Amino acid sequence: MIDLTGIISISGQPGLFKIVAQSKNGIIVEGLSDKKRINVYASTKVSTLSDISMFTTSEDKPLEAIMASIFEKEKGGAAIDNKVDDKEMAAYFETILPEYDKERVYVSNMRKLITWYNTLQLTGSLKEKEENKTGDEKSVALKTDEKAKIKKTVTKASSKTKTSVGVKKTTGVRKTGTA
Secondary structure (H helix, E strand, O other): OEOOOOEEEEOOOOOEEEEEEEEOOEEEEEEOOOOOEEEEEOOOOEEEHHHOEEOEOOOOEEHHHHHHHHHHHHOOOOOOOOOOOHHHHHHHHHHHOOOEOOOOOOHHHHHHHHHHHHHHHHHOOOOEOOOOHHHHHHHHHHHHHHHHHHHHHHHHHHHHOOOOOOOOOOOOOOOOOOO
16 A cells, blocks of 8 residues: 555645644645645645545545555556546546446546646655554654653753752742841
């Protein structure tokens, strides 16, 4: 399967975007084709490609699996042009996903999928998912290393705020004279 985590489509914006960071009131994304960064507010409709699926006669097929079948059919190359006529697009889509629901999947949906695939292929964002146990062990090891680093920084920060034994901390109190 193709790894589509972090790649989104924004309603009203052409193209695909990659999530870069989280801001105070939304997310910061970078366009895959033009590399421009924009702020997307929380009220904007955003769809992650890994959550999208297409209707089939049995169960819905995730977009990752459909793109993997296109990748295998085209041997890593670009798919057909998305501006071909409707019959040619339906025939091509039939070879990719033969069990798609012909009543609920429109040609416009097929065109959008092909456009997304070609964009991902041009930018080099089509990557296989790594489902090895060694990868899981590495991620667990990295997470524990990160926790250890955080713990070290917390202990360093807390050691600066310690006071001497028997000395009261008097922040905000002004001493005037001796008593």
